[in-house]
Amino acid sequence: MTRTVARNAHRKIAAIRAEYTEARRYDSATSEMVPCEAAAAWEALATPSARLIADDTAEVYTVRVHSNSWFELRKPVPQDVADAAAKAAAEAERLAALRLSVFGDTSHDAARVFDSVADNCDETTADTGRVFTNTERWRLAGEYAETALPEDLTPAELVAAHAAVGALSAADLDDYDHRRATAADLLARFEARLADTAPAAAAPGAPAAEEETDWDEEEPVPAEVLAARPGELVVVPDTVHPSQYNVWMGREHVGVVFDETHARLSRPPLAAWSGKLPKNLFLATLDEAADAIAEANLPAGPLGLAAPKHWLQAMSFRSLPVRRRARVLARAAEICGTGRAHARAFQAAMQEDWTEYLASQPVPDESEFGHCIALGGGEIHTYDRSLDHGLVHPMCRTMDQNNRLTRYRTTQAAAPTCRHCISYRDHRAERRAEQAGRVQPEITA
Known part of the structure; x- marks a missing residue:
């Protein structure tokens, strides 16, 4: 303004x-x-x-x-600032001239290698704030000098190559320019510095120390993630930052949840971050934050589809929680890869998901169910007492019964006579027996 x-x-x-x-x-x-x-x-x-x-x-x-x-x-501009800027510009011009005296054409393989070293150092400093010391630059230059430089370079050319990545100090270059030191002297200084910064040799019989590297090793993938199926959402506490949780989708790291409860903020304490979220989301529970990240990172289904094409399949699919939708998409993609049509793949994946979901849910006791009969008479059906809100609906109610607005009343009958309700009762008994780990009891009407 x-x-x-x-x-x-x-x-x-x-x-x-x-x-x-x-x-x-x-x-x-x-x-x-x-x-x-x-x-x-x-x-x-x-x-x-x-x-x-x-x-x-x-x-x-x-x-x-x-x-x-x-x-x-x-x-x-103050004179000291102007002098410093002029000195930096002159230093850059001198290093550029040294570089050209060695490589000449910028397409030289060694020139590209040294440009890459310098750029990587600068980018790492800009991104992470890590500043490379002269010792680190010397070590990097020494490693690349052994692997990337041509073998027929003269000492003067080696000095220029080392200077191109900042591996030589300003004092060294000043001595070299004013002929107070030869190229061989500068290379000897370089080797001495490498020897001074090398790790000390271990004493005989002492346990070998871990090798010190310039880059942090990649963190191992948690065992929970290795055991996860494709599309399964896994939330693992961070081993370095206790207030962070890593969110994985299968074996892909998709986001981080930051727990800021200790800050006593007016907003919800959990911040969900993901590269596919337009901004951080603030939620109250860890499950809500993980689900928000999963919603933005759903895997691609068969043919890259995000949902089934058939309207009935799509309606059933979208009614599932996000974690189950992710597993269905990943499983359907696997099945479609075997040569089956995408509609069949979605149908098989959703059937597997439903079977797995039923197996994980406790089977209600039979006392939670009652019996009902249509006002006009007919077969005796089973209904769920927990869903009785003034209107009784049998568990086997069909679309035709809905269209005809068939109404029902409760009855004190001991058992259903509807074949569908009997089948549902038998399936509940089988599941109850499987979960209890015992043989299915015999059912009598």
Whole structure:
């Protein structure tokens, strides 16, 4: 946001005129800002239409005459800052010249290797804040010098190659430029530094210490993740940060949940992060946060589909919780890979999911079920007492019965006579016997 300095603020304008003595003007012919005298900017300010504008930081004042004519006023750069900038520019030019003296063409294989080393160091520093010391750069340069440089380089060329990645200090290069040290001397210094920074040899009989590396080893995949099936959601506490939970989808790491309960925030304490979420989500429980991450990272189903095409299958699929939907998609993709059509693959995967879900749920006791009969008479059916909200509906109710608005009443009958309700009762008994680990009891009508 900018602000205009009033013309009658004479003291402020005088202070600006005394302090901001460097000026540039816009050259419409070249569309660039070119240096000029500060007096020209103050003369232009005398124009009735001109304005003196300050930016937010008050580092630059602009004298705006019209849309195609303006001046910029700045404070002069301190001499020490200017000297440092000039020195850095000269150092960069010298290293570039040394590099060209060794490699010549930038397409040289060794040149690309050394460019990659320097770029990786800079990118790592920018991304993680890790600053590479001279010792680390020396070690990196030594490793690459042994593996990537041509064998026929002279000592002078080796010095230039090491300088190209910053493996030699400014003092070394200064000695080399002023002929106080030869190329062989600089290489000897380089080898001595590597020897000084090498790990000490272990004493005879002592246990071998772990080798120190420049990069952290990749964390091992948790056992829960290795045992997970494709599409299964696994939440594992982080071994380094106790307040974080890693979320895996199969063997793919899809997100992190941050527990900020200790901060006593006004919002929900758990923050769900994932690369596919547009922003962090704040939720109350760990299950909700993991489900939100899973929703954004559902695996692709057969033919890349996110849901079955058939409307009835799609309706049943979308009614499932997100964790079951993820497993169905992954399983359907596996089945479709064996040559089956995608609709059949979805049908088989959803049937497997339903069978597994039933096996994991406790079977209700028969006392939770009652019996009912249609108002007009007929067969005796079974109904779930927990779903009795004034209207009784049998468990085998069909679409035709819904269309005809068939109504039912409770009855004190001892057993159902509907073949579907009898089949449901038999299946419950079988499941109850499997879960109890005993033989299915004989059912009598």
